[in-house]
Amino acid sequence: MTVYTRPVHYYETDRMDCVHHSNYIRWFEEARCHFMRENGFSYEELEAAGIVSPVLSAGANYHAMCRFGDTVEILIEIESYSRTRIAFHYEVRDQATGAPRCDGRTTHCFINQAGRPVSLKKALPDFHRRVAEYLEKEGA
DSSP states (O other): OEEEEEEOOGGGBOTTSSBOTHHHHHHHHHHHHHHHHHTTOOHHHHHHTTOBOOEEEEEEEEOSOOOTTOEEEEEEEEEEEOSSEEEEEEEEEETTTOOEEEEEEEEEEOBOTTSOBOOHHHHOHHHHHHHHHHHHHHTO
16 A cells, blocks of 8 residues: 655635545546556556556545645555556545545556557566566555
8 A cells, every 4th residue: 555645735625615526536646646656657657658547437435524724645555456457446534633534446447549458468568567566565
C-alpha cells in the first residue's frame, strides 16, 4: 500500500463549504499516478510504449466531509490485476485524525493506439513483471 498526501484546496469546495464529490475521483487519479511512479511502473512508461489505460469504471463511497484547510492521506493499492485489466482501491482519510472520509475503486484496461486490448505480459513484459513482483511483495 502506498500513501499519497495532499491539502484540500479552496477551489475544490462547493457552496456547502465541503469538497465537491467529483473531486474525490480526481484525487484517486492523482494518487494512482503517484502510486504507479513510486512503485516502478509509471503511466509515462506505458504511454511511451504506445499503451494507454482508460478508466472502465469509477466509484466512491462518501463517509464524511473534507473541508478547505484539511490535509488528506489517500491510501492506494492494487485490488486486482489480470494482464489486460487492473483495479485500484482507495481510502481517503483525514491526516490529523485518521478518520475515514471516502473510499473507492477504479478499474482500467490496457489498449494500444488502435484501441485494441493489450496483454501487458506480451506487449510490455518488464512492466508486467514489476506489477507482478509488487503484488507478490504485498501478498495480493
